[in-house]
Amino acid sequence: AQTVTQSQPEMSVQEAETVTLSCTYDTSESDYYLFWYKQPPSRQMILVIRQEAYKQQNATENRFSVNFQKAAKSFSLKISDSQLGDAAMYFCAYRRSLGGAQKLVFGQGTRLTINP
Amino acid sequence: NAGVMQNPRHLVRRRGQEARLRCSPMKGHSHVYWYRQLPEEGLKFMVYLQKENIIDESGMPKERFSAEFPKEGPSILRIQQVVRGDSAAYFCASSPRRDRAHEQYFGPGTRLTVT
Numbered sequence: 001a002q003t004v005t006q007s008q009p010e011m012s013v014q015e016a017e018t019v020t021l022s023c024t025y026d027t028s029e030s031d032y033y034l035f036w037y038k039q040p041p042s043r044q045m046i047l048v049i050r051q052e053a054y055k056q057q058n059a060t061e062n063r064f065s066v067n068f069q070k071a072a073k074s075f076s077l078k079i080s081d082s083q084l085g086d087a088a089m090y091f092c093a094y095r096r097s098l099g100g101a102q103k104l105v106f107g108q109g110t111r112l113t114i115n116p
Numbered sequence: 117n118a119g120v121m122q123n124p125r126h127l128v129r130r131r132g133q134e135a136r137l138r139c140s141p142m143k144g145h146s147h148v149y150w151y152r153q154l155p156e157e158g159l160k161f162m163v164y165l166q167k168e169n170i171i172d173e174s175g176m177p178k179e180r181f182s183a184e185f186p187k188e189g190p191s192i193l194r195i196q197q198v199v200r201g202d203s204a205a206y207f208c209a210s211s212p213r214r215d216r217a218h219e220q221y222f223g224p225g226t227r228l229t230v231t
């Protein structure tokens with residue numbers, strides 16, 4: 001079974017600085033999707049960024065970028081120029097690409113605090 | 117274009133009562149997923165449904181929990197004889213097609229409190 005591990009329960013960063021959140025996963029599949037979701041205090045799950053495993057290029061969305069290391073099964077999220085509105089729980093998630101289960105498998109989450 | 121709707125947003129039930137959680141997918145989406153989030157944990161998959169079909173219920177507890185997605189109307193997650201351990205946030209997500217399950221859009225969740 002696939003598993004997703006986020007080893008940092010909490011992280012904090014100064015406003016305008018850069019922070020990196022870690023995520024590792026375990027799978028025997030070669031094709032899959034990886035995601036980072038943000039969950040602010042409202043509890044709404046917001047998709048931050050998505051990476052397809054067959055793409056070697058790291059995904060980027062404005063201030064958010066990933067470092068996808070397929071061989072190491074690592075998928076970290078970098079947030080540049082941190083803003084107060086970035087404070088939230090961040091969840092890493094995995095999904096098989098082909099057939100079978102279509103469910104998302106989530107990590108335990110990292111609580112990100114932004115210090116003004 | 118309304119997003120995924122869930123109601124109620126908050127639900128309080130006494131032990132032994134029934135809880136019914138509703139999810140209306142995005143327009144044009146016929147696939148629904150239910151996830152449960154216990155306090156201080158990540159989301160855990162419960163069940164995946166297509167209109168009138170349960171595709172994958174591998175995450176559903178064997179007893180007291182059921183789900184449906186009728187031809188007309190919202191998807192319903194039903195919990196019978198609730199216990200305190202059922203207190204959690206329940207999220208619904210929808211996608212347009214099975215092969216686009218990577219495009220899961222989440223609703224705001226229903227927070228169930230069992231007293």
